[in-house]
Amino acid sequence: MSIYNYKKVLTGAALCCSMFAASSAMAADKVYKLKLAETWGPNTPILGETTKKMAALADTMSNGRLKITIDSANKHKAPFGVFDMVRAGQYDIGHSASYYWKGKVPNTLYFTTMPFGMTAPEQYGWFYYGEGQALMNEVYGKFGMLSFPGGNTGVQMGGWFQKEINSLEDVKGLKIRIPGFAGEIWAKLGAKPVNIAPGDLYTSLERKTVDAVEWVGPSLDIRLGFHKIAPYYYTGWHEPASELQFMVNKKKFEKLPEDLQTILTTAMRTAAYDMYIQSYHESGVNWDTMKKEFPNIKVKSFPAEVISAMREANDALLKEAAAKDPLTKRIQESQAAYMAKARAWTDISDKAYLNSLSK
Structure with a gap:
């Protein structure tokens, strides 16, 4: 190849590189x-x-x-x-x-x-x-x-209730705003779960369209004022x-x-x-505020018989859903297997630490 032709190749390559660089810069x-x-x-x-x-x-x-x-x-x-x-x-x-x-x-x-x-x-x-x-x-x-x-919101509270839940009988006919699988569990126990857009929660509870509202926890609940119209604040089980x-x-x-x-x-x-x-x-800060400014809030946990019935309903619903669809079954099995391994560590780390503080 002559020096002239070689120079032409180099010039062409340089021009190509220049055009590519310009194109890249534009991109x-x-x-x-x-x-x-x-x-x-x-x-x-x-x-x-x-x-x-x-x-x-x-x-x-x-x-x-x-x-x-x-x-x-x-x-x-x-x-x-x-x-x-x-x-x-x-x-x-x-x-x-x-x-x-x-x-x-x-x-x-x-x-x-x-x-x-x-x-x-x-x-x-x-x-x-x-x-x-x-x-x-x-x-x-x-x-x-x-x-x-x-x-993630972390563990969510079980909701704001206008009446105390003392037994399974109190659940029958209860109108509660709660989405997801938890709503299906409430239905199994005889409640009437509904899903309501966040912007309509307070009004629905105030007008008694619903008897209880599950939202999030202190991080967001205090701003919506549920404590003014529903004094019973139940701890969570449904959205950990x-x-x-x-x-x-x-x-x-x-x-x-x-x-x-x-x-x-x-x-x-x-x-x-x-x-x-x-x-x-926000949950830590707001819960501190709620305790001081709204002492009438009554923090409750659901009775043992209600939690037991919820667990039974949960297991039955999971089994029923898995039987209908192979992908559902795979998702459930993946979650269960991972939780079994992770929970074993949680039990001897976080849980053991917190338990040691109460001794």
């Missing part, structure tokens, strides 16, 4: 805009803060290349329509709770929390290092979506690790450059864990 400068719909109303404490933190993290980590706008329930008018809106591509991301979709897709409820199930650290272990994330994407993948942990979710339209996710996919998943994971820490903090 790196491109701004990707995503829309997020959340089940919560505007400025909802903790839950709504989580989406804002996630969007801010994504913006910062991407150097402004990934912009996420948030529409709250007051704007899209469909707090329980987030699943369908993300599936249809009307929104790119949703922030809600997986068990809200059990009427559409029963297997979704396992990815929020389960009665008598794992604690938050145990469940995070299952999601991130066990089979949880893979199983969740198997369920949501059939609908063109991905789902990721979206923030209530994990919210970020649903993402799969086609939209796959159109993002690889680095922005990583940035988005990292922002979601960070915001989710931060919500768990914030929820724990």
Whole structure:
């Protein structure tokens, strides 16, 4: 090859590299805009803060290349329509709770929390290092979506009741707002569970549309004022690790450059864990306030016969659901196996430590 031809090749290669670099720079400068719909109303404490933190993290980590706008329930008018809106591509991301979709897709409820199930650290272990994330994407993948942990409240309280529960007889005909598998358990015991959007909870309890309301715990309950109209505050059994979710339209996710996919998943994971820490903090602070300012609140635990009946109903319902669907059975078995291992450690670590303090 002559020096002249060699120089032509080098010049051509340099031109190609220059064009590729310019193209890459243009791609790196491109701004990707995503829309997020959340089940919560505007400025909802903790839950709504989580989406804002996630969007801010994504913006910062991407150097402004990934912009996420948030529409709250007051704007899209469909707090329980987030699943369908993300599936249809009307929104790119949703922030809600997986068990809200059990009427559409029963297997979704396992990815929020389960009665008598794992604690938050145990469940995070299952999601991130066990089979949880893979199983969740198997369920949501059939609908063109991905789902990721979206923030944990920790152990939730059993609810605010206008009348004391002293026996199984008191449960019969009880109208209670409670979603998920726990609602099915209450129904087995003779109660009448309903699901009500967060923004309508206080009004429903005040007008006696329901006799009891289960929401979250001190982290959020004090702001809604349930203690003013329902003095009995029952401890939890039904949601030991209530994990919210970020649903993402799969086609939209796959159109993002690889680095922005990583940035988005990292922002979601960070915001989710931060919500768990914030929820724990707020519950501690708010419970201290509630004890001092509202001494008439009566903290109760459900009677042993009621808890026993709930456990029996839970076992029967799980068995019934597993018999209908192989994937349901796999999810249940995965959760049970992981919890058995994790709980053995919890028992000789956290539980043993707390027990030692009471001796």
